[in-house]
Amino acid sequence: MKQGFCVLETGEIYRGQWHGGEPRAGEVVFNTSHSGYEEIATDPSYYTQIVVMTAPMMGNYGVDRDVWESNKLWIQGFVCVQMQSSNRDQAWLERLREFKIPILSDLDTRSLVLRLRQGGTPWGALVHANSEAEAIDLAMPLIAKEKSKDKDWVFAASSKEFQSRRGEKPAGPRIALLDFGCKENIIRELLPMASEIGVFPSRTTFEKIKEWNPDRVMLSNGPGDPADVQVAVETVRQMIGWKPMMGICMGHQILGLALGAKTYKLKFGHRGSNHPIKDDLLNRIYVTSQNHGYAVDSATLPSYVRVSHVNLNDQTVSGVFSKEKRCMGIQYHPESHPGPHDAHDLFRYFVEQL
Amino acid sequence: MPRRQEIKKVLILGSGPIVIGQACEFDYSGTQACKALMKEGLEVVLVNSNPATIMTDPEIATSVYIEPLQVPFIEKIIEKERPQAVIPTLGGQTALNLALALHKEGVLQKYNVQLLGADPKVIEAAEDRELFRDILDKVGAKYPKSHLVRTFEQGTQVGDELGYPLILRPNYTLGGGGGGIAYSPEEYQSMLVQALHESPTTEVLVEESILGWKEYELEVMRDAAGTFVIICTIENFDPCGVHTGDSITIAPQQTLSDREYQAMRDEAGKIINEVGLQTGGANIQFAVHPKTGERVVIEMNPRVSRSSALASKATGFPIAKIAALLAIGYRLEEIQNDITKTTPSCYEPALDYIVTKIPRFAFEKFVGARDLLSTQMKSVGEVMGIGRTFQESLMKAVLSLEKHREGFPEITVEVDKISYPNSQRLFHIYQAFRDGWTIESLQELTLITPWFLEQVKGLVDFEGTLKASSLTADLLLQAKKRGFSDALIARLTKKTEIEVREMRHQEKVLPSYQQVDTCAGEFASSTPYYYSTYWSKPVELPRAEKRVAILGSGPNRIGQGIEFDYSCVRGVKGYQKKGWQVCMINSNPETVSTDYDTADYLFFEPLTEEHVSEILYAAKVDSVVVQLGGQTPINVAPGLVKRGFKLMGSDLETIDLAEDRGRFNKICRELNFKIPESGMAHDLQGAQGIVERIGFPVICRPSYVLGGRRMEVVENAEELVSYFERHQEAISTDRPCLIDQFLAGALEVDVDLVRGKDWVVVGGVVEHIEAAGVHSGDSQGVIPPQRLRRETSDKVEVMSQQLADRIGVIGHLNLQLAIKQDQVYMLEANPRSSRSVPFVVKATGIPLIDLGVAAMLGDGKEKVKPERFVWRSRPGVCVKGVVFPFKKFPEADSILGPEMKSTGESMGRGADYGEALMKGMLSSHMRFPEKGEVFFSLREKDKTEMLLIARDLVEMGYTLSATKGTAHFFQEQGLQCAEYKKVHEGRPHCVDKIRSGGVSLVINTTSGRRSIEASFNIRRACIDYSIPCLTESDAAEAFLIALKKTREKAFEVHSLQAMQEL
């Protein structure tokens, strides 16, 4: 088996075993979920990211096309301690290979994770090479190239054309969904409560949406830095107070920016299925699925918006709410996949109460 | 919401003596809870009948009561202490059942005490399997088809309807007690009788089988606001049909997809809510069909449990502590995560390693018991291995069992050891792979999830790689990453273990010590809870001036259990008080010693020479304490000394003088101590020669055995032949058989002492109630002695001190001596703390372990002031009771002998011997019949002595019956006595009488193999029907004293703290 390396732009290098795929670069992040590797890999929010799984053994339960969160794998690399690869089952390995995603195992993921926690999440690359020196030579140009890519990742992950999805409840609202790289499960959650969902590309203008005349607006999750997203902030600003609106993850951050608040980069982000949240809307504390590298700065929120959800691990803003403007933003993933379903009722709140 | 202010004083119920299914994990939970509540400023009253626990140490709670866990005693404690609340969720099934009883009898209401954590409704909802089914229906959860059976007749009908195999699950029992799998109507009917009998409510759930389904367990917590978290998911290696306590289990679960897992998690949450659990921990077991993914619920327990202890150790999340805080009103988000110190407790731990638990069994102790696993738990202990991969953790767990240095030695595969679940199955599966079996064939025979089998096969495949190539540094690292021990690598590569180790050190293939941090590295944590792995680069620990390592006692087994954990934990505190940093090393997840806040550093590692020495190198420790963890550390001591580590206290020479029988006997002769005549035989002829010299009866034992393994009393020439036949594989030229003159009828005593450089403190002389010949761990004991004359007792003390001086003990020494006709014989010396230490400490109040630490650290007489400690100074009498697991081993005999069989002990304290006996016996689950018939079957020499007892019994209103010889004897002495046939005399015989419920007490003394075998059925019937059966005349006398006391219905309760003040 070939030697593979995870090279960070800051120079640290981690050796492991190369399982195929093509060398690629991306932001190196870690995820603490025990299960759900396939949901993670197909989540567009992981666009341009190399995912290090802290749980050591991956691929154990095979694959299932039904759990896909989009129609492809978005990650730039997959790293763990051990990959399932027996004659009976190596489906996960094969699926990653099919999408040419570089796979590195047998790596000291703990040291790498501690490095990411302490020093923040840098760019890096997964390459195969015969020596560390060679690995660095291969990795640095890849990283440089990847970093020069257009910054509006949301646009890259978003659908490019309007699409209508028929809801399961004829009496339910028509919901406009601004697609920033939407996870399929947001749509799966909304369909039973809606009569129709209109999925709009990320750079859609307010006029276009207005034309469609939705009852409610959903802003989806998506990858990258909200500050780099074009058009959407303006579109959302115009929709504030117009129709009840909910943002999830990137959607929440865009809503924050549209409300005039600022966002900032977290040191190493929140990625996992075990983050505790205090929810003032549903009046509960529960465990959530998370995946974000940026957050809304509470000090910059306008007075008519309150922080309704707090991440209890680090007190960061996990949700905002304005009664007056009938809008709410949720930083984590009530649609789960992977992760607990505890925040699931927020969809109902959005559709029925907001 | 902050703490409930109205609660100022709580009563915590413990779980009583260690039994199979309920072991020292409840000491761990209870101790943790007490510490947390004390820190909150509450007054904590603790009651437990088990003196071997750490929780019954006076420092753990405000008031500690060692009293029977029965309503009258608890009522008296409540009356005296007036707590506002009782916490019943920390003491296992015993505490839950007791709480229900206190409620039903109105005690809680009378004293206006509330139950915290779980109220009677919750307990019933979870424990009454029928109510529980209703709850499952409400939340839409599925379960196997079943019927609740209350009578035998109803049961037979149900059996036919459901089809075979069938699962029997009695209500309100623990460890699957009384349950099982019936494969045929015949089996079913006999099991049904037993199961109905075992359930306190005479209710058995009879259920269709889901044998072979995948089994899971979720450990959950909930607070009063409804916040709900999963602490740990556990997946069983063994599919359904093997009790989880007997299954190899791993955490976190590995083979469920996120969708499947989340659905299970949701269902767990709904069930907890519907059951109405207010606050605390609970576990829920599920089964999942391996093909269809269909999921059913097996059961839930609304309390902390064996698996919650495991989950706490596996994740670093202190479930019991948090449960206690939730019970007094806190919310999860208000309690800080101890390990990260920055995040709250309302989260779900993330693991970046794998944990494997393997149970440890004791079938070899119970001659005749079949090594088969079923839904009734049989294991006596467990180990946990932590590694970055399943393979590394599995290997570490196997090594932790302390069975073999190689982990998986070569064995001969037996197919039935694979197809029928048994304690050796993993080892046979491993060997089968070595022999070329396929995964498919093993899967077919075992129904074990293929993923697990592949992992095991991966280990075997790597053995092939090692064998086929010469050992390089890279291969060595790969082997270590898979958890291979140096010994196994050595055998596979035809090197010596030392060569492998040296190569490893040269090539810097060294373990790295990683933290268990509850969060997979997401947050910084400073909690020093470590495991070794070869998957990471070694990290340096800072050096410290005074740092010592204490070796724990490994998995609980018969002969070495919680008592040694008591010594270790007290030892840690002792060293800390003296300004030392302590590294605790242990592999047993049930213990207090492996709580991350017991020592300064916790290393959760196998107690092998290899693993221990690597820790000592890495932690920069050069002094090791081997006196506190029982025989396990004593066994690794020579290897550690060879590597240059220093033992604290007694050195190797002292240990050897005590352990080597030859040298020990020589010293005894030198000191003019009497010892039993003895000799060593390599074969039968040699033995016959020895017996000619010393005469029958003799006591035989192969050398190098533990806990009296294979030790037997041999009465005549014929039995001697039989002994050598049966144990020939254990006896050879280099492993001779020791033959001692058997001191029949002698009085035995245990002595525990501590010796410093110029002082000795005797902790006490414990007089055994049963005569010598019953293992010291199996006989009841009393302090101060009741039959021993004072001069003899003094002489015992003097001899003990002389011996300690002569062999140069520094620290602990335990001795067993026998007294016959006023002659004192030295039987055995153990150069370490012992099983009896915690009992002695609690009976006398002398802090033996602290004294041991002072001795090891070289404190002199002036500092220690040994004259302060006089073990006879406390008023009153303390009796040690014993509990046995015979119920779990239906083929085994309950007669007592020199091989230890008990799992746990109790303590009874009273103003006089009678009160102490009564409490000790009640606590060891003895039932005192109020009336009825007493059946006797006595050997010749006991008859006269037992006559007095028979007379007393008649006077108290009991009737008598006996086998022919005994009956005639009684009749001749003018007593009325019915006569029953012996079994071989035809039916109806005495066993028929016992089994049909006509007898309420049995006194049956026998000796000699033949008569023992002939009377087996008598004792077995008693065990099956929970009828007290006394097999020793001394025990019968003691029983009578206690029985009389119960009729007086007078007793007092005192806390240990109150005793201290006397």
Ligand SMILES: Nc1ncnc2c1ncn2[C@@H]1O[C@H](COP(=O)(O)OP(=O)(O)O)[C@@H](O)[C@H]1O
């Ligand atoms: N219907 C069933 N078919 C097969 N095995 C079962 C069934 N019900 C229970 N078991 C097995 O029996 C074990 C013990 O049952 P459980 O109800 O958990 O008893 P306990 O109360 O002692 O924990 C379980 O761990 C499971 O493996």
Ligand SMILES: Nc1ncnc2c1ncn2[C@@H]1O[C@H](COP(=O)(O)OP(=O)(O)O)[C@@H](O)[C@H]1O
């Ligand atoms: N010579 C003897 N005569 C009578 N009983 C003996 C004799 N030797 C041992 N025993 C009994 O056997 C028990 C176990 O023997 P011991 O040497 O203490 O073994 P262990 O190492 O298992 O503690 C003792 O507690 C005692 O009751």
Ligand SMILES: [Mg+2]
């Ligand atoms: Mg169970």
Ligand SMILES: [Mg+2]
């Ligand atoms: Mg002994």
